[in-house]
Amino acid sequence: MITQRGLRPEDRPLIASLLASVPAFSDEERAVALELVDVQLAQPSADGYRFVLSVCGEASPALAGYLCYGRTPMTRSTYDLYWIATSPEFARLDVARGLVSTMEREIAREGGGLVRVETGSRERHGAVRFYDALQFTRAAVIPDFYEPGDDLLIFTKRVGALRASAAPPEASRAAPAPPESPAPADAPALYDAAFGYRDYVAERDFLLACARRFGARPVQRVLSWACGPARHLEAFAELGVGCAGADGSAAMIAYAERTAAARGAGAGIRFSCAELDERPDVPPVDLSFVSLSAIHQLATPAALERHLRLAASLLLPGGVHVIEATHPADLTPSGVNRTEWTELRGDQSIDARFRIHIERAAPDRVVPVSLEVVCSARRNGGAPRELSSIRQESTWHIPDLAGWRRVAERVPELALVATLGDFNVDVPFEHAAAWRLILVLKRL
Template identity: 95%
Template sequence: MQRVLSWACGPARHLEAFAELGVGCAGADGSAAMIAYAERAACARGAGVRFYCAELDERPDVAPVDLSFVPLSAIHQLATPAALERHLRLAASLLLPGGVHVIEATHPADLTPSGVNRTEWTELRGEQSIDARFRIHTERATPDRVVPVSLEVVCSARRNGGAPRELSSFRQEATWHIPDLAGWRRVAERVPELSLVATLGDFNVDVPFEHAAAWRLILVLKRV
């Protein structure tokens, strides 16, 4: 493997790991501010990563790659099957023959009341804490699996065990499309340049999507 592309790369720390292995790396993200941050961070750590400002349904100006991927459920920002198809066509056009495109998607069960549709986590940095709450609003989902999601992040100061003092916060709302496996197959079938060769339920390749322990839907598509 010589070249890798991350769509929706965010701060791109995962690409730095590839770069340390000698792989040529490129990252694309729709946020110019995020790209600027990722460039500064990669440069400070001496990682050779090239960045491009492009949304998931826009073509970044990169040379063909052996591997591309979309991490952390970012694919669901494409809120229609047509938008997903556009993305797959773009991904196919940037893969070398035999190359692989990987999508880390939300498990379809998370769109049901019994699924994992609320996630909370806290990160501590010295005397500050960052609390994040993500929610899939399943009660407002449409029959075609379009659903509102929200993310709330609060940064607080904590000193000497006292009550936290809020420093800053933001709330982000978006609309996601979370296909079930049949929906993903229908979209993939409309892009003949790609073949859906595996569906995994975990980052462990020995856990298929159908396994009881599956908690993600990871789609592996190969350029034909």
């Protein structure tokens, strides 16, 4: 399990060893990186350099990666990302993305600001692709800055003020407004609170970008399969888009109707109780989607095919169907197959643990997964008191890309037009920074 913490004196040799393990760093670069460590250790109360370390293990900790950033002198709310390095041993654990996410969250807690990072144009570190994938903007270029052919690239990213707290390290976007506090035994509200870190507005905009880039019709009506609390639909309703939501849980549908109405979005959303392989009672749409790996509840290729046929039947010609799936590598020991995070809601703490039990995976890529969400009342100096919880285990089918292509080929009404690796239409699945598998299918 990887945890994050600040810099300690005993971390210097760990950082030196990590830097030595990365062949792309020169001796001069390693010396500069360690100089920043020494400056901070000499004056731990100073605010010039801030460190975030990702550490694996407790008894004999291994340093998976670290990041150094700080406020830019003589600016009101600008920050410099000075250094980021990850161990090659943890390459598939998305350590670098988690470090940047933590930095952004800390900046958001301080009111937000502009992040600036400088890097060379040559791909010896993979930095250019990494910052592109994290939706940094290329703000400036100074040709031949480092040497002929190696330009200085200046990337920037605007970080908004935090409106909710404590998203998990894998989430690289600011959290939305908090949902209502969960009540004991209210599983839909607890689920909503646990996944409140999702940036539904940003994901809505990504879905619209998929429709523009890969589809052939304007989006006037959308359908969210396995819609859960319907937060994506609320974001679409803000734009005046007609919305429909389908979910197999009647309790979740009732919760979504209640909360959407409370925020003034209920009139624009039509709900239907239907599983992913059942036809919902909704009119045809221009855009449909399945988010948060819910598609893996369909545990056989035949069930996936049924879902795609239903999606095709509800899409108008030129419309697109977007599936946010788990990265196939997460079914391997080097993948991200367990995650823990905490959401804070006033005097309540929502602790969540998700795990893909890869040790029990079947050859056909069917694997048990477990989710535990516990809402507790926090007490100063005392043990927390559990208020409500979700503890469930289910079976997922996580195809590789070839498996997805085989299923899609059996549905001639749909064409698989894009496979993406992030919530960014410019990041293909083959990208080095890919951490999801997002499939875009077009209705012919």
